[in-house]
Amino acid sequence: MDASFRETCKYGLAEEVLQSTGRLQLRASGVSMLPTLWPGDCLTIQSHSFEEVQPGDLVLYARGGRFFIHRVTRKCRSGEETFLITRGDCMPEEDPPVEKRHLLGKVTAIHRQGSQIMPGRKLSPLQLFTAWLLCHWNLLMRATLRAYAGVAFESPLDSSRGQRLCRLKKGSR
Numbered sequence: 001m002d003a004s005f006r007e008t009c010k011y012g013l014a015e016e017v018l019q020s021t022g023r024l025q026l027r028a029s030g031v032s033m034l035p036t037l038w039p040g041d042c043l044t045i046q047s048h049s050f051e052e053v054q055p056g057d058l059v060l061y062a063r064g065g066r067f068f069i070h071r072v073t074r075k076c077r078s079g080e081e082t083f084l085i086t087r088g089d090c091m092p093e094e095d096p097p098v099e100k101r102h103l104l105g106k107v108t109a110i111h112r113q114g115s116q117i118m119p120g121r122k123l124s125p126l127q128l129f130t131a132w133l134l135c136h137w138n139l140l141m142r143a144t145l146r147a148y149a150g151v152a153f154e155s156p157l158d159s160s161r162g163q164r165l166c167r168l169k170k171g172s173r
Helices: 003-021 125-136 138-149
Strands: 023-027 042-046 058-063 066-078 081-087 103-112 115-117
Touching: 003 023, 003 058, 003 066, 003 103, 058 081, 125 138
Parallel strands: none
Antiparallel strands: 023 042, 042 103, 058 066, 058 103, 066 081, 103 115
16 A cells, blocks of 8 residues: 555545544644644644634645645635635745635644643734744754654643543654
8 A cells, every 4th residue: 555545545534534523633743833833733623614714713624635734814705705815824925725625624722742722813923933933944943843853742631531632752753
């Protein structure tokens, strides 16, 4: 079984789980949302209608057989259809418009180092500056990620539901 087929199956299964249960947990793997999301963060995604999504929300959408989690910058209309315009916090430009049918859900919680963080709709001035530095200074990005990778963390057991939240241990990738 080749890697692209496995990835397609994985994304299809995740979409089915989200559509049938309304909730999904995923692990962040990219750097486009630094400093808001870090590689290894466990994200709780809830199904949300297109109409409920507001600028500033972190959304999960599918495009080209891949998942993206980016921040909604605005909604725009073209003829009869409304689109989401998104951008990674650490990206210099906005993404192509997201169609309603590609929206899968909204990030409702970030689990990191044993803590649950509720995603904010706006970045603080310090977060904006950090995102700009990481976006434009590759050496700083690499050094930051290397330092962050050296930190081991685990999310606790969610005792209220008896579910294990995502775990990441030092050295696993």
